[in-house]
Amino acid sequence: xxxxxxxxxxNLLRMKFMQRGLDAETKKQLEEDEKRIISxxxxxLDLPEFKxxxxxxxxxxxxxxxxxxxxxxxxxxxxxxxxxxxxLLMNPKEEEEEEEEExxxxxxxxxxxxxxLRYESLVESMKKKFAKKRERAAVSADVNSNVVESDTxxxxxxPQD
Amino acid sequence: MGPxxxxxxxxxxxxxxxxxxxxxxxxxxxxxxxxxxxSLETDDTISLTEHVKPEKVVCxxxxxxxxxxxxxxxxxxxxxKQPNMFWMDSQQRRYVPxxxxxxxxxxxxxxxxxxxxxxGGSEQASLSYLAFExxxxxxxxxxxxxxxxxxxxxxxxxxxxxxxxxxxxSGRANGMGVFGGGGLLFSVSLGLVRRLxxxxxxxxxxxxxxxxxxxxxxxxxxxxxxxxxxxxTLVISNLLQSCDTMTAQQRQQLFRRVAQGAL
Numbered sequence: 001x002x003x004x005x006x007x008x009x010x011n012l013l014r015m016k017f018m019q020r021g022l023d024a025e026t027k028k029q030l031e032e033d034e035k036r037i038i039s040x041x042x043x044x045l046d047l048p049e050f051k052x053x054x055x056x057x058x059x060x061x062x063x064x065x066x067x068x069x070x071x072x073x074x075x076x077x078x079x080x081x082x083x084x085x086x087x088l089l090m091n092p093k094e095e096e097e098e099e100e101e102e103x104x105x106x107x108x109x110x111x112x113x114x115x116x117l118r119y120e121s122l123v124e125s126m127k128k129k130f131a132k133k134r135e136r137a138a139v140s141a142d143v144n145s146n147v148v149e150s151d152t153x154x155x156x157x158x159p160q161d
Numbered sequence: 162m163g164p165x166x167x168x169x170x171x172x173x174x175x176x177x178x179x180x181x182x183x184x185x186x187x188x189x190x191x192x193x194x195x196x197x198x199x200s201l202e203t204d205d206t207i208s209l210t211e212h213v214k215p216e217k218v219v220c221x222x223x224x225x226x227x228x229x230x231x232x233x234x235x236x237x238x239x240x241x242k243q244p245n246m247f248w249m250d251s252q253q254r255r256y257v258p259x260x261x262x263x264x265x266x267x268x269x270x271x272x273x274x275x276x277x278x279x280x281g282g283s284e285q286a287s288l289s290y291l292a293f294e295x296x297x298x299x300x301x302x303x304x305x306x307x308x309x310x311x312x313x314x315x316x317x318x319x320x321x322x323x324x325x326x327x328x329x330x331s332g333r334a335n336g337m338g339v340f341g342g343g344g345l346l347f348s349v350s351l352g353l354v355r356r357l358x359x360x361x362x363x364x365x366x367x368x369x370x371x372x373x374x375x376x377x378x379x380x381x382x383x384x385x386x387x388x389x390x391x392x393x394t395l396v397i398s399n400l401l402q403s404c405d406t407m408t409a410q411q412r413q414q415l416f417r418r419v420a421q422g423a424l
Contacts, residue, residue: 057226058219061317062259064380066221066240066248069358072263072311072380073336074365077373079388086336 185218185231189241193249197233216245222259223249252352256281256381258317263337265346265379266325268308276304278312278325281348281381288312292326294334302339309341309385311377340377344387345394351382353405364404367416368397 012018014030022030063069071090075083110118184199220226223235224247233239237251256264258280266278269285276288288310293302304310316324327337357364357378368374374388374397384401388394396419404412 055226056217057231058217059224059226060219060221060246060248061257062262062380063222063248063355064259064262066242066246067355067358068360069355069380070360071336072358072378074376074378075374076369076371076376079373080375083336083375090335 185239185247186241188239189247191239192237193233193239194236195234198227199231200229219246221246221248223251252350254348254350254382256351258282258286258314258323259380260314260317262317262380263311263313264325264381265377265383265385266310266312266381268304268306268310271304271306278310280323280325280379281383282323284322286314286323286325288325288327292328293338294328294332304339308339309346310339311337311379313337341385341387344375344377344385345398346383346385347398347402348382349384349402350405351380353401354378354380354382354384357384357401363409364401364412367413368400371397371416371420 008018010030010033013022013026014034019027060066071087073083073086073090075081075087078084218231220231221240223233223237225232225234231247233249235249235251235253237249240248240250258264264280266280266286266288268276268288269279270277274290276290277285278288279285290296290301290304291298292312292315293304296302310325310327312325312327313329314323315326316322327334327339329335329337353364356362357376358380368376372388372393374386374393377385379385384398386394386397386401388397400415400419403415407415
């Protein structure tokens with residue numbers, strides 16, 4: 001194998017499908033050769049290293065962010081309700097305080113007790129779901145009033161003519 | 162302009178920015194002229210004790226960056242907003258487009274897939290027919306020559322043709338697009354437009370008490386007014402046009418007289 005590879009040209013050996021049969025040393029050598037060829041062909045400008053300083057001045061051409069200008073569609077006294085809705089949507093500045101309140105309220109929106117109550121009823125409804133049809137009536141009666149079930153057996157009532 | 166007589170707490174920060182900041186801050190509220198400049202002296206000495214993150218300065222309209230210096234390019238009053246935004250408050254009537262601003266344009270040419278829109282600037286802006294809410298290649302928006310469009314600049318710089326769109330980044334119109342039927346369009350100074358749109362605007366709160374009406378305010382100095390009758394529309398347009406050169410007191414007096422039905 002090694003003797004064969006000597007005869008093959010380097011260009012052929014560099015091909016992908018030839019790489020499998022190569023041993024580590026020739027592989028390494030080939031790689032180095034390739035690197036050298038690439039770096040020889042690589043052009044670069046002989047310039048002093050350009051050092052980009054961080055730009056500390058940001059330019060802003062518009063007045064809108066500077067003066068916190070509002071959106072340009074305005075309607076008064078309900079002349080155009082659509083635009084009045086838009087005004088609320090596009091000018092959120094004034095509602096900022098309200099929003100904060102909302103957030104704080106949202107955090108305590110559901111108290112622990114409320115959650116417990118909610119789950120309590122959930123348990124019942126799940127229980128109902130898994131109960132069989134006949135049992136369901138019993139379950140609901142039991143839940144609702146704890147009334148002992150009356151022992152009326154259901155019988156077919158013949159309709160009167 | 163030096164940092165010597167600036168407030169003491171800024172001296173503690175061993176940042177190079179301090180020199181420029183205080184120089185700028187001292188001039189806030191003063192009249193500056195084009196050509197005035199603030200140099201941004203970067204000290205080569207770096208403090209070893211603390212690593213100070215350099216602060217960024219935002220220079221708004223009327224200020225220009227040139228290398229490390231800040232140049233004034235419009236005459237006016239220097240304004241400042243926390244934390245470090247500076248701009249020139251100036252009066253002008255010529256509109257220069259800026260990215261993101263909303264303007265009232267008039268469609269002048271309809272050619273293939275773009276409309277040409279006059280917005281009062283040096284050049285007409287292009288507006289793609291696809292830049293409307295719900296527009297597709299099949300479903301073209303109904304825009305005619307002479308229509309008014311409320312639209313937003315997506316490209317606005319000194320080297321390129323400005324480009325407008327009639328929707329936001331999520332593809333919704335949000336009040337932009339073709340409008341205007343039975344209203345009146347007129348022009349005012351750019352300063353008045355900014356006064357109208359500023360939060361807690363006195364002019365608007367005065368106007369609010371008159372009649373039910375609708376306004377479209379373009380940053381290019383164009384105003385469009387619609388009200389329930391032609392007379393009321395004219396009254397509002399005349400009021401707004403005269404507001405430009407009035408003090409708050411004069412304005413309130415005039416508005417009161419209108420509200421009483423004297424005009």
